[in-house]
Amino acid sequence: MSSTIPDRVTLVAHARDSIARGSKSFAMASKLFDRVTRERAWLLYAWCRKCDDIADGQDHGGAMTSVADAQARLSMMRVLTHKALAGEATGDPAFDGFGVVMRECAIPARYAHDLIEGFALDARDWRPRSEADMLRYCYHVAGAVGCMMAVLMGVDPDDRATLDRACDLGLAFQLANIARDISEDEAADRCYLPVEWLVEMDIPPGEHMKPWVRPRLAMLARRLADMAAAYEASARHGTGALPPRAAWAVLAAAGIYGDIAREVARRGEQAWDHRVVTPKREKLGWVVRAGSQVPGRARRWPGEVARAEGLWMRPD
Known part of the structure; x- marks a missing residue:
């Protein structure tokens, strides 16, 4: 795992690819933002998408698969999110970019934790x-x-x-x-x-x-x-x-x-x-x-x- 967070340009490029692959609707709507807001929206989307994929065993959507290690996946999601919020490198551009946008916009971390609680509900077959x-x-x-x-x-x-x-x-x-x-x-x-x-x-x-x-x-x-x-x-x-x-x-x-x-x-x-x-x-x-x-x-x-x-x- 890299000990340094990639530069912002690299993270934005990864996030742009993520939204293009994951949601044509959101990708189109994001083009209407000014450049700074658009890039930030991409960074947030990439994290949401990656968390969803981790939880469901997917790659940018597609057919869901049954995962046998749901709790382990949830734990990994929480650990990487915590590291990103702390400004630490995670080795994953989706989480690194998430940390960047959370700091740039001073977004309250509780919303990120609230989202992960949704994945926790799925992990216990709620x-x-x-x-x-x-x-x-x-x-x-x-x-x-x-x-x-x-x-x-x-x-x-x-x-x-x-x-x-x-x-x-x-x-x-x-x-x-x-x-x-x-x-x-x-x-x-x-x-x-x-x-x-x-x-x-x-x-x-x-x-x-x-x-x-x-x-x-x-x-x-x-x-x-x-x-x-x-x-x-x-x-x-x-x-x-x-x-x-x-x-x-x-x-x-x-x-x-x-x-x-x-x-x-x-x-x-x-x-x-x-x-x-x-x-x-x-x-x-x-x-x-x-x-x-x-x-x-x-x-x-x-x-x-x-x-x-x-x-x-x-x-x-």
């Missing part, structure tokens, strides 16, 4: 019993990242209202992921649908991907899509606190990812026959649309409007 359980998981694996991204974009770490909106966008993204990936998760022996939801729909445990259950599963997917839309709408009220180019990127990402949930709902019972993606043409459409929304965003989505009643609240 399943959500209630809707609140599911949303807590969504916070750990995506809402916390939304908070980190907000600080990276210049939001004061003490600006609770704006961070709540940033968390909302992370929740919207993860709810879309859950709806889209029900089949893939089932193949990896995972299920993020609350047990209480399955009971309500009279779906036996482990049977939710059976053909005869599809009509009821489609109803649950629409429920997830509706929830994602509510959190996406709430998140837009935080864009007035962001610099124009950051708001442009966030609004574009919200639309692009929101289309995933909307398409899952539209496909109904066929939602899992083929993986749902947002076509490039539609992504470009959201880039243009988001750009037109930037000038009047504070009037259209005023930040002082209270979050809708019933939305899940992130922990202090």
